[in-house]
Amino acid sequence: MRFREELVLNIQAPREAVWAAFQDFSSWPTWAKAIKEVSRVGSAWRFKARGQPPVDLVWVAEATERRPPEFLAFRSVPGVPHNLEISGWLRLDELPDGTTHLELLFEGHPHYDSPLLDKAADWYASVFGEPNKLLKVTFEQFKAHLEKTHRAQGLSTALT
Template structure:
């Protein structure tokens, strides 16, 4: 099951802070409840997240284009074991009040070594909305984490 998710968030924190926090992948398990672990694999990062029971979602991705602190394009690393192919981009722009407007687009599809697991994953995703739901919840937690660090708690999340 292929998915495409577009998220737009307005975060009450400076753009440079949001940029640094987004790229601090090793800290993600401390604030993102679904992310179990993140580790370095060469120039890429390996993420392990709670997925469709009994299998976790695992993806290994690296930046393919970076324009600090406003744009990052990423994609899965070919040939590295994982069960979630992804690609996408992140764009950050400053808001008039000193906050950050975040736009994120992620496309992908889970794949498993077993055709039975592939079918089970498709069924689970159609019933429970994974991994789209996982992405939205994770970035709501990202926003909360940053705003708590900066003393702001208003939420404004939308999906396009």
């Protein structure tokens, strides 16, 4: 089952802070409930997320285009073991009030070594809305994490 998800969020934090937090992949498991672990694989990153029971979603992605702090394109790394092929991009625009407008396109499809697991994953995704739901929830958590961090930094600056 192929999926395509487009997300748009406005985050109450400066663009540079959003860019830095997005690329701090190793911290994702601390604020994203579905992300179990993130590790480095050469110049790419391996993500492991809670997926269709009993199988986790695993993808290894690398940047294909990077224009800090406004644009990042990414895709799965060919030949590296994973069960979710992905591609997409992230665009960040700073609004006049200091809010960051985030747009994300995330496309992909799960694939497993077993045709039976592929069929089970398709069924589970059609019934429960994975991985689209996972992506939406994760980026709502990203927004909440950033806004909380930005408010806390603003308070500590105001107190000094």
